[in-house]
Amino acid sequence: MADLPFDLEALDRLAKVAVQTGLNLRKGQDLVVTAPVEALPLLRRIVAEAYKAGAGLVTPILSDGEMAKARYDYAADDSFDTAAGWLYEGMAKAYANGAARLAIVGEDPMLLSECDPAKVSRAGKANAKAYKPALEKISNFEINWSIVSYPTVAWAKRIFPDLSDREAQAKLAEAIFAASRVDRADPVSAWADHNATLAKKSAWLNEERFSALHFTGPGTDLVVGLADDHEWHGGASPAQNGIVCNPNIPTEEVFTTPHKDRINGTVRATKPLSHQGSLIENIEMVFKDGRAIEVRASKGEAVLKELVATDDGACSLGEVALVPFHSPISESGILFYNTLYDENAACHIALGQCYSKCFLDGARLKPDEIAAKGGNSSLIHVDWMIGGPQTDIDGIRADGSRVAIFRNGDWA
């Protein structure tokens, strides 16, 4: 293993936060971890931490960008409608048997940007379909799960193209460690404090029970109806298996479910979206009665249009989330080209599948009950950023009265 240009004790702390705060892994619980091969230094620490925490069996599943790309470079056309269903079914079975799930992310966000977008989309669709049984256990929050990130060189160089490999990796590491609150001695208690703050914001929004949110800003005038019996969440949250976990490390958002038939107006992205290795820039959409009827982007429009056409629910929204402009990731000023970070730097919405946990008593609702309350259903769930320093948000009550939620990008 080459010498790494960042603080290895912070990496140790990130492994601890992943297992203790992110997953809150229980004694005897199995764990499935996915990671790019470059993240091995973090993955190895997490596996050790998990066993120290009493894990049953930890199964790491490693991926490699170069091998993923080889498929687009060399495979026959037939290849792109297939997926490793046997692997995803297995993962779903592991979760059904009680395993927790951790994803380490850090892949090159533009890995597939020079590949044929039609092939990328076909493979993505085949993958999403095969992955659905496993993903549902995550999106329904049946198990404790989390995502953490590792500063790979490939990712760092996309953010800091003018720096050397080592300098770029060091700078990304610093940003990740700060955002993940492992730049301090006791990150686990720092996370407890942060979770308390997010819980307070969610509690206020849940008391208010707004019927809709009205977003305004440059290029944006959008009313997002909220689903009936929606529930706001943020920070730590109990999974259906009873384990309170932090699904995202870092996280700055509070979020809930839009009403799939009550979204109207125009919205402009405030940051590029990195999706399946392609960068989609300057997204603009017009929504009418919950459906995107116009979809534009200055770059990657073909990928975006393929995405929105994935299935019936891919052109509606499954999530709306509030993140103040003055929050740690936003203030870093870095565009990470990674949703885990960029979505926590700005208010955002997600095309596609809603989270059942964002309904009152959501775990007991059947899919048709969720749909009846306005919850959207799709193979995809893709977040994109719509908040910035000029974003204002009003909460609209059922009686039409309004309350200022955000002014100039921050909580009012």
Add this chain to the structure above:
Amino acid sequence: MADLPFDLEALDRLAKVAVQTGLNLRKGQDLVVTAPVEALPLLRRIVAEAYKAGAGLVTPILSDGEMAKARYDYAADDSFDTAAGWLYEGMAKAYANGAARLAIVGEDPMLLSECDPAKVSRAGKANAKAYKPALEKISNFEINWSIVSYPTVAWAKRIFPDLSDREAQAKLAEAIFAASRVDRADPVSAWADHNATLAKKSAWLNEERFSALHFTGPGTDLVVGLADDHEWHGGASPAQNGIVCNPNIPTEEVFTTPHKDRINGTVRATKPLSHQGSLIENIEMVFKDGRAIEVRASKGEAVLKELVATDDGACSLGEVALVPFHSPISESGILFYNTLYDENAACHIALGQCYSKCFLDGARLKPDEIAAKGGNSSLIHVDWMIGGPQTDIDGIRADGSRVAIFRNGDWA
């Protein structure tokens, strides 16, 4: 990726041999590849070669010695009776759906030598049980499969402890490339020639239809009865899916199935056996009516005894194989601590499961029919080396007459 101290064009050729000769991968066929992370330079080349050959989907499954070891260092006692059954069941499903299977080996052969042998044995047993449905498709030769090797530093340093990391890796690479016949311009046709030679030896043994083989040598006086309707194989062979493949790269052996109830005498190993990360040295066994009734080793005896006690069939034999002393791997003079190599440097026998393909019309036989003909059944299949420069082998015909097969370690 660090600069590698060996010929990368030979590595390219090894990838080609793995896909074309080892697997004979078909257009549209899926492929599951397992590999240690250190073998990434070869794995990436193999994935590209497989797609160039028209592979459907290639799914790499990477392992890591350090993570494997973390379990023994840190996990709670309960952990050691569990295995990732969901992953193995998935692999079995992939094979049932037509995927081919390639294993890249090269792990540190002594990785687990300092771990508690009881835990290693429990985990190995749980793993073997969970892996059985997938392994059966391999041992029954239902699909085309192969094993190739990569010169990892950890493995190389066990063989050449006095050399530097780079020198050791370079030397192991050279030995692997020579044994795998990729040290020449056209390895695929070199393999065709070699396969023809092995086919000739197998054909002679199949005509002779010996009832038993009598091994003699220092510490060895062993009669190995051969199963009824046994069939000798060597080199390329057709899998049940009709694809002719080379399951081992390299291979020097011709092999068949012993009769599980007709093995008698004393046998002494001529090389150490590396098993699940432990080294077992100077094995001696006494067989009576097919069962090992005495089991000794000067080092690793506890691991060996656990192994032989795995199940009812673990103390009998599932394979007997002939390799001349004057053959390339043997002549390298290197002890590889890796069965793929060491078994191809010497005559060997295997404790445990037999191969159904080593019976006439074996693919159609049911397990009870195989057992009735003398085929052994077990969760394990562990080869160990019993041939050396003084090994003589007689073939004993049904009428008791004898034919010299080996004299002084080579074909008579």
